[in-house]
Amino acid sequence: MNERSRLAPWLAVALGAGVLAYFALPGEPPAAVIWVAPPMVLLAVWLGLRRPMAGWALGLAAAGLAGFASATWHAGRQAPALDVPRTATIVTGRVLTVELLAEGRRVTLAEARFDGGAMEERTIRIRLKRQDAAAPAPGDRLRVRALLRAPVGPSVPGGFDFQRASWFSGLGASGYALGPAEVSPGLAPPPAFAALRADIEARVAAAVPGAAGAVASALLTGGQTAIAPDDLAAMRDSGLAHLLSVSGLHIAIVMGITFTGLRWMLALLPWAALRLPVKALAALLALGAGGFYLLLSGSQVPMQRSVAMAVLTTAALLAGRRALTLRGLAMAAAAVLLLQPAAILGASFQMSFAAVLALIAGWEWLRPHVPVAGTGADWRRRLLLAGFGLVMTSILAGAATTPFGLHHFGRLQVYGVLANAIAVPVTTMLVMPAGMVAALLMPLGLERLALVPMGWGVEAILAIAHWVAGWPGAAMSAVPIPGWGLGLCTFGLIWLCLWRTGWRLFGLPFLLVGLASASLDRRPDLLVSGDGRLIGVHAGATLFTQRLSGASAMTRENWQRLYAVTETEALPREGALAQGSVQCTAGACRISLGDTIPAAVVLRGDSPREGCASAAVVVSAEPIRGPCLAQVVDRFAVWRDGPHAIWLRPDGVRVVSDRAFRGDRPWVPPVPLPRGMASAAPPAAVE
Known part of the structure; x- marks a missing residue:
């Protein structure tokens, strides 16, 4: 061909x-x-x-x-980074969004000012106190005393870069309130969809309380902050997390129901059926419903892809052409990349487009081999073909998104196909249709009639998620595949799906090598967090840590994901670990992975003199002063250059800081300057 x-x-x-x-x-x-x-x-x-x-x-x-x-x-073209106050400050601003959290409301402010200063261009996100009686709404003015901090960097060199994501999203700082918030009506009208989103969330919470209401709100408005952590974990481990993210499945249901319902209603009117292009009119109105859903749910990347595909599908339908094609998917991807180029780095973009690419290419290959259920086929044949389509959809989408899930999350959902085979029909036939009816009934105040059945469906999905997640081995931790391995997987998948002839199979070696890249990529032997409060030593199959007061739990969890371990062990006060490769005393731990491999020393009270003379690298949570022949990663080094990763190899020691890995980019903060100093150079040696 x-x-x-x-x-x-x-x-x-x-x-x-x-x-x-x-x-x-x-x-x-x-x-x-x-x-x-x-x-x-x-x-x-x-x-x-x-x-x-x-x-x-x-x-x-x-x-x-x-x-x-x-x-x-x-x-x-992004606004410059904020000069975030180091101490508590009075923040005033206009409320953009209000999110309901278990710890209290979280507001996003625009036109923010610190202590009555100049207006900031970037948004500020503040979590209000749990007991705060203030109930801000989008468009209100808010004033609160808060402690803020700038977006944090990666927890390990090469890890997820929240500073980069914040740079492109417009977020300048986040923090928490230290006192009650003062709310006053805003002069300008509130953002239309933000106010509507908040109103829908309040109505859903009133009609469907608890976990089911939080999930129902997420399906209607796109906000997942109110979902309990155990429910999120169950949805993730069962392979149903994609149901919480408003994406192609949801918009397909919304547009499909709108199209079918409008076409059926217009066909019942003889005057309209004879004089109007019923099919084209229903398609255009369904596209309008999809666009409204896009704006209501926050214009997330999967929805942008879905709406772009819907526009092309509608155009193809009106022109009498095939609706779903690889060209249409490519045009949708190009539109998203030109509007939001940073989206390509996120799991949402990658998994969304990979799944649809595999579904279109897989259907092209399967279509000649699958029998068609004709108009005279009995219900058993139709049910069998529908079940086959549902299973194949789950298999194709699951296989295509596996490399991206391994890279970003380091987890495999073993029973995802079975869970989706049960939960997706519930979503398609009950949850989303009931949600659409509820939205139509809200102007009349009758939304409870549809929200209650929607809650039943959501409760069934949550029950399925917890049931499947509780099976043995439902979610297995795996070493994340590195970036270069993900690149090979992506190229192999694209090559396999875009071509038709036999040479498409040349994509398989790229896929296989990419999936095996985790075993070919050596992880760091030592890690030091950006504040020095957490030091990790990987020896054998165990991650040992030294934790000081205030160490970040999120950093520790990210390190566990990097090494595919569920727990860490504390470095002991004294003793040998990992078959003697880690020797600890009260004042230091010595890491020696082999006779030909340079040693490292983690100081915790001893003088650096001995470590500097006998090891290739010395790590310390406190500043090391004085001359040292070894490479030094101390409190000052991580304060200046962020977290460090250290490899001990026969050919020498490799030390990589976060600043060296990311380079000099707009979203990377400049080297911090100590108070009263004009340079960030290390302090002078003390004899």
Whole structure:
């Protein structure tokens, strides 16, 4: 079969590669690159009209440059980082959103001011006190005394970069209130969808209290903050977490019900059925319902992809063409990347597009081999084919998203196919239809009639999730595959899905090597957190930690995920661990992984003199003063350059700091300066 029709989607792949190239840089590229991309794209279009293959080849380079330029432009247009006060401050601002948490309300403020100073361009997120009686709504003005901090960096070099995510989302600081909040009505009208979202959440909570209400709110408005941690864990471990994230499944249900219902209603009216294009009109109104749902649920990346696909599907339906195609998916991906290039780094974008890519390509391959249920087929045949389709959908989507789940979360959901086979029909036939009816009844105040049945369906889904998550081995921890392994998996999946002929199988070796990359990638032997309060030593199959007061529990959990361990062991006061590779005394622990491998010393009270003379690297939660022949990772080093990772290898010691890994990027804070000092250089040696 001719493969030339499959060339166009590779332009979207090149666009994404260009975006990734930008984020892989150690520093910012010159702004002039933004102006080079448009003429190159035009040149590729001009050449493609005359010599299609040459134009496509040039188009790959032009698309890559366009993705690079788009990411550069979006990064450069963001508001500057905030100078967050180091002490408690009075924060005033306009309420954008209100989220319900177990610990109390959390508000996001725009037009914020610190102690009556200048208006800040970035948003501020503050968790109000649990007992605070204030009930702010979107659009209100809020004043509260709070303790804030800037977005935190990765917990390990190469880990999830919340500072980068905050840079592109516009978040400037977050914190918690120290006193009651003062709320006053705002002068400007509240954001339309934020106010509507808050009203829907309040109505759902009133009609469906408890865990079911929190999940029902998430399905209608996209906010998951009110869901209890144990319910989130059960949904995740059972493979049903995707049901909580408003995505393609939900919008397909909304648009499908809208389309079918409107077409049926119009067909019942003889005047409309004879004079109006019923199918086209129903399709356009269903698209409008999908767009409304997108705005109501917060315009998350899976929804953006789904709405972009819905637009193309509607256009194809009106033109009498096939609705779901790889070209349509590629156009949707390109639209998201041009509008939000940083989305490509997130699990949501990656898993959403990977699942749909596998479903479209898999259906293309399966369609000639699957019998069709004709109009005269009995119910048993129809039920069998529907069950086969549901199982194959779960298998294809689950297999396509497995590498991304391993990279981001380090977990495998073993029984996800079975759980989805039970829970997805409940979502499709009861939960989402009832939610749509509830939304239509809200203006009349009758939403409870539909919300209560919706709550029954949600309770059934939660019961399925807890049931499946409780099975032996339901969710297994696995060593996360590294970034280069995920890149191989992604390329292999794309190659396998975009081509039709036998050479598509050349993608399988890339997939296999990518999945095996975790066993080929050596993890650090020592880790030091950004505040020095947590030091990790990986020896054998165990992660040993030294924890000081105030050490971050989240950092420890991220380290456990990195090493695929469920628990850590404390470094003992004295004794030998891991077959003698870790020797601890009251004042220090010595790590020696072999006779030919350099040793490391973790100080905890001893003088650094002996460690500096006998080890290749010395780690300390306190500053090390004086000359040291070994590499030093102490309190001052992590304060200046963030968390450190250390590898002990026969060819020497490798020490990588977070600052060295990320480079000089707009979202990476500058080297901090000690008070009263003009330089961040280490303190002078004390003889």
